[in-house]
Amino acid sequence: MTTINRTIPRPGGRSARVQAAVHRATLELLAQHGRAALTVPLIAARAGVTPSTIYRRWGELADLLADVAVERLRPDADPADTGSVAGDLLAWAEQYRDEMSSEVGLGMMLDVLSARRGALAEGQLPVPCQCAAFTAAQIETIVDRGIRRGEPVPDVDAVMDTVVAPVVYRALFGTAPMAPERAQALVEACMKTARKAPTTAVA
Amino acid sequence: MTTINRTIPRPGGRSARVQAAVHRATLELLAQHGRAALTVPLIAARAGVTPSTIYRRWGELADLLADVAVERLRPDADPADTGSVAGDLLAWAEQYRDEMSSEVGLGMMLDVLSARRGALAEGQLPVPCQCAAFTAAQIETIVDRGIRRGEPVPDVDAVMDTVVAPVVYRALFGTAPMAPERAQALVEACMKTARKAPTTAVA
Incomplete structure (x- = not known):
């Protein structure tokens, strides 16, 4: 586990499934209701986990949102190769x-x-x-x-x-x-x- | 009142005195207890105003802190004149x-x-x-x-x-x-x- 990839658990494990579900729920709720309406209980309900799972793993809502934002900012491909x-x-x-x-x-x-x-x-x-x-x-x-x-x-x-x-x-x-x-x-x-x-x- | 100076009320008036007291209380509490310990009721008590005065004027704690930060970032003198x-x-x-x-x-x-x-x-x-x-x-x-x-x-x-x-x-x-x-x-x-x-x- 590197410092940069600390939030990426072993793929396919329970921890990875929880993370994926919570991230997905956060993104969906962000898109539907906007940031101001987000709460940890709301995200937990949507992701099918308990609020305490989120608090234990991420801390406050702001920390979860920061984690989701970092994942979205992580480039998923190399820059285009134009030849120069x-x-x-x-x-x-x-x-x-x-x-x-x-x-x-x-x-x-x-x-x-x-x-x-x-x-x-x-x-x-x-x-x-x-x-x-x-x-x-x-x-x-x-x-x-x-x-x-x-x-x-x-x-x-x-x-x-x-x-x-x-x-x-x-x-x-x-x-x-x-x-x-x-x-x-x-x-x-x-x-x-x-x-x-x-x-x-x-x- | 310009858009930039919107938080600077008429000097000497009650509104200016309230602002000065709240800003001063915020800075003192920041220095003594750090940001994480700050609350609106704590600042209000120190400034000698009611919490609702702060909520009405600034909104949330984050808005008050932003206002205090802007005032601190406002330069109080022209840049030094070195001749070039x-x-x-x-x-x-x-x-x-x-x-x-x-x-x-x-x-x-x-x-x-x-x-x-x-x-x-x-x-x-x-x-x-x-x-x-x-x-x-x-x-x-x-x-x-x-x-x-x-x-x-x-x-x-x-x-x-x-x-x-x-x-x-x-x-x-x-x-x-x-x-x-x-x-x-x-x-x-x-x-x-x-x-x-x-x-x-x-x-």
């Missing part, structure tokens, strides 16, 4: 901008951030950091492909600071989401920092 | 990075963001956007000084995207706050986009 780092980053950034600028994306980020405050178990990665790790892993896939093709590539950290951070900042703190053209310009500026990586960088 | 835009931005960014990377700064941002979710009164600027507006106003002061001195200056939006956003993103989602050297490098990269503004830009 610039093309991959442009395509990825547009999808990311679109998702994070939506009401659903904003709600997930706020759910995840509300778990930042709670006390952390030893060695456990804070929930928001898990999300940043998912995002960094997607960027890393794009950068690694570029290195294999012998292309100049930007640092993963540079992409996080100059593309990911402004998209997220404007979604959270801005009066309007970032325009697609602005996200595109940020990727282009970031690509100007691209350097040829030594070929030994790829195992 | 680059110098001003470096000094400002270091102070901002330092504040936002602290436990107190992170807690204020989370309090402010928790108010993003609630329904908004018509024409009311969401609380997190008020904070972004404070920050943008500080940057604008620096840029305006530069224009008056005839210096090349970056866009305020560029500073928000390339300096402010990564500092905030790493504080909220990172495993460690941004290093001072990194913030400095971001300011230097941003200054490379500086352009001479037409003198008519300043009224």
